[in-house]
Amino acid sequence: MSSIGDLSGRIALVTGASRGIGQSLATALADAGATVLAGVRGEPGREAQAREAGPAAIHPIAFDVRDVDATRRAVDAAVAEHGRIDILVNNAGLGREHDPLEVTEADWDELHDVNLKGAFFVTQAVGRHMVAARYGRIVMISSQASLVGLPRSAVYCATKAGLNGLARTLALEWAPFGVTVNCVAPTWIYTPGTAGRLDLPDFRQSVLDRIPVGRIGQPADVAAAVTFLASEASGLITGAVLPVDGGWTVQ
Numbered sequence: 001m002s003s004i005g006d007l008s009g010r011i012a013l014v015t016g017a018s019r020g021i022g023q024s025l026a027t028a029l030a031d032a033g034a035t036v037l038a039g040v041r042g043e044p045g046r047e048a049q050a051r052e053a054g055p056a057a058i059h060p061i062a063f064d065v066r067d068v069d070a071t072r073r074a075v076d077a078a079v080a081e082h083g084r085i086d087i088l089v090n091n092a093g094l095g096r097e098h099d100p101l102e103v104t105e106a107d108w109d110e111l112h113d114v115n116l117k118g119a120f121f122v123t124q125a126v127g128r129h130m131v132a133a134r135y136g137r138i139v140m141i142s143s144q145a146s147l148v149g150l151p152r153s154a155v156y157c158a159t160k161a162g163l164n165g166l167a168r169t170l171a172l173e174w175a176p177f178g179v180t181v182n183c184v185a186p187t188w189i190y191t192p193g194t195a196g197r198l199d200l201p202d203f204r205q206s207v208l209d210r211i212p213v214g215r216i217g218q219p220a221d222v223a224a225a226v227t228f229l230a231s232e233a234s235g236l237i238t239g240a241v242l243p244v245d246g247g248w249t250v251q
């Protein structure tokens with residue numbers, strides 16, 4: 001077995017890798033030795049720069065996770081080019097808040113199409129190859145919102161709780177084939193998607209008041225957990241939901 005966190009020679013796909021947590025995950029997995037396919041929505045050149053560094057590399061791969069056919073084509077083409085995908089991180093996601101009495105069908109579909117349906121069909125497309133290859137590490141970027149209620153977040157919480165359910169079931173289905181499926185459940189992480197809220201002093205303080213370790217998360221906090229779960233060394237861990245939340249959900 002390779003050492004903890006060593007991803008040398010592995011091929012990894014990270015969705016939503018153009019910015020925020022996903023960008024940090026792509027860098028962390030590449031720094032751990034993997035060749036990383038960095039999922040972006042539009043033109044690769046515009047959203048992510050290819051990086052060649054030592055044995056590791058980051059290559060943009062363009063598909064919208066809401067497009068099931070395009071997802072499958074992109075995954076199959078990546079496997080044809082690189083031989084396999086060993087690691088999948090389902091990170092692409094949207095965060096929106098709503099008054100539950102005002103949620104529309106469009107609001108519901110917007111979040112579910114990316115956060116849950118998108119993640120499932122990326123996982124299906126990659127899972128076919130992993131099951132055939134008898135090896136895989138799949139990590140869902142869930143949220144503390146999958147474990148506790150959050151104000152104005154009924155729809156978001158439902159999508160993330162759905163990811164936990166998917167992971168548990170796929171963990172059972174694919175354990176015999178050497179494929180593990182786990183979730184990481186972060187608290188508030190400072191990214192371009194959350195900066196607008198977290199830069200508001202009152203809001204920031206209200207978040208800090210709920211995090212016993214006393215700081216807002218950084219993408220690197222999530223990357224540390226994902227790198228471990230993406231490695232061969234985590235092979236006996238499957239179907240788990242790992243909070244990266246500074247203690248928010250233990251209260």
Ligand SMILES: NC(=O)c1ccc[n+]([C@@H]2O[C@H](COP(=O)([O-])OP(=O)(O)OC[C@H]3O[C@@H](n4cnc5c(N)ncnc54)[C@H](O)[C@@H]3O)[C@@H](O)[C@H]2O)c1
Nearest residue numbers: 016018019020021064065091092093143186188189191193
């Ligand atoms: N930032 C936080 O506080 C926090 C906390 C818990 C969980 N999360 C989860 O972590 C993930 C990343 O969050 P972030 O804050 O970095 O978000 P972000 O908004 O900064 O980045 C989201 C990424 O997803 C991509 N994306 C969105 N829709 C897509 C689509 N249809 N197809 C392909 N890619 C798409 C975007 O292009 C972007 O790269 C999300 O799943 C989010 O729910 C974030």
